[in-house]
Amino acid sequence: MKKVTHRSLTTRLSLTLLAFLLSFSTLTFGQEPAAADAAAQAAPAADLGGDPVAGKQLFNANCAACHKLYQKMTGPALFGVGDKYEKEWLYKWIRNSQELIKSGDAQAVAISNEYNGAVMNAFPALSDEDIDNIIAYTYTPKPVPTTPVATEQAGGGGGGVSSDIILAVLALVFLMLAIMLFLVNKTLKRIAVANGVEYEDKDRADRLPIWKAFAQNQFLVLVSAIFLLLASGYFAYGWMMQVGVDQGYAPVQPIHYSHRIHAGTNQIDCKYCHSSARKSKHSGIPSLNVCMNCHKNIAQVGDKTYQEGISEYQIDYNKEIQKLYDAVGWDRDNQRYTGETKPVKWVRIHNLPDFAYFNHSQHVTVAGVECQTCHGPVEEMEIMYQYSSLTMGWCINCHRETNVKLESNEYYAKIHESLSKEYDFPTLTAAQNGGLECGKCHY
Incomplete structure (x- = not known):
């Protein structure tokens, strides 16, 4: 007869405790090499x-x-x-x-x-x-950037469940209810027929269908036709007014550039990079040598900024800086230019029609308009996008509301003086100074 060993409760508890200690020891010893390495790296400093x-x-x-x-x-x-x-x-x-x-x-x-x-x-x-x-x-060990693991954020009311799943479940519930109502109705009809109950309306065949009744009522037909024409015209006009309007357009650029970091965190003046906006019609795309004024010495971002880019925007800023180096042919190890350059095909964001004239220097230098007035909170944009509609109506409203800068400008001050005598203008807006004339923007 085979002998069977029955382990007591004490033995089973001992084995469980031993397994726990072994697993804990494995985790502890697994961490020791890293601690030993860190100690070894820090030893020379000591x-x-x-x-x-x-x-x-x-x-x-x-x-x-x-x-x-x-x-x-x-x-x-x-x-x-x-x-x-x-x-x-x-x-x-x-x-x-x-x-x-x-x-x-x-x-x-x-x-x-x-x-x-x-x-x-x-x-x-x-x-x-x-x-x-x-x-x-100088013996500080080089920090190894860790890539954060994307985790699902639990919502306040959803308990971490996706809203799409909730909508799908609700749709399924309503579908099941509709099927159940249909089956119940069908069953009740069968019961009624079996018991000899007449449930159908005998006068139903004599009733006029609703579409025929509508067609015979000329007043309703006329009102409906007028309503449809007006509604169609309204929506057609709204759709046509959006043709060529790219508000919210945010293309992906060949080299990612964070205005949030440069203009926001580092507070670099917009006109340092877009210097031509002071004296030219165009604000211009900065040449890469402007980027290299700083990035010749800044080859990597800080660890906090790096982690922020990976976790929040899925962007490796260090790789984007390397793209800049590849474009200008910069060898960062030897600190010299190789002469091998690559063109960067930037994607234009703001593009006015050819028949519309806009001069940046007139607005930036003469009028003193801030960049954010047209381009929005650039210092908060990780990816640059078209903030304003840039339509004709948008420009006209701005000219009606913006006062001409009279300080330190004798030319406009003299115009305001003559107009205030004739028309009693307390201030001089761009519209009052001829800013609504067609030839100002179209010629």
Whole structure:
């Protein structure tokens, strides 16, 4: 007879506890290598005797304009610089690099030649302790950006269930109710027939169909025809007025450019990039060399901005900057232009008809109109879109409501003075100054 072992309750609890401890130990030991790596990377900073926290402040105040930790900029990348050069040499180099170069030091001369003789600022005020702190900061391990996992956001009233699912369920319920009513009605008719009950209306055949009654009533026909004509004209006019109106148009550009970051977060003036708006009819698309004025030194965005782009907009800003480098032929590792460029085919957003004349300089420089008046809250737009309708009626309303800028403009001030004497105008609008004449915009 086969022997069967019956485990007691204590044995089963012990096995369960052992399994839990094993799984917990696996998770714990799985995290240890990462902690060990971080400790190993942070170890050199501790060996150098510096304070990386204080070093970060000194680095940002004195070094960040020309150096980055992990890639070349105006000067070399400084990650782990204490392993490349002796500490005493670094003291001399940081305090006065030009003096060290003139002395004929081989390392100093080599660095100067590699970076085309770029002059490094002297920092004689930095103490040995300050330099040690900066060197300690250069051992900060490079942060690895993590891609956030998209999760469903639970709605307040929906309990996390999609509204489409709720509508589908409601439609199914109504369909089932309609089928049930049909079946109940059919069953009741069968019962009535079986019991000899007459449920059909005998006078039904003598009734006039509703469509015939409507056709015989000439007044109703006339009123309905007039209503249909007016409604058709209204909707046809509304549809035709939208032809050529691209309000809300937001095309995808070959290189993503965030006005929200540049004009909003960084508060860059619109006219820095669109400089031709001051003196030209066109605002112009900035040439890529304007972008490189900043991005020659900004090859990556901050970690917070990177995570925001991935999670909220599904955009990798660092890849978009690399597209800019590919277009202008910039080798960011060697900090030089390769000469191999690629054209960028931007997609135009605002496009007035050829028969309409609009001059940016007249509005921006002379009238002092803000860019947001026509283009909307650009500083909040991640993807640029056409904010205003830009129709003729929209322009006319603006001319009727906008006062002419009389301050520091003797020409318009003189016109206002003569008009106020004749017509008693307290202010001078663009419309009163001839802004509604056809020839102002069409010629």
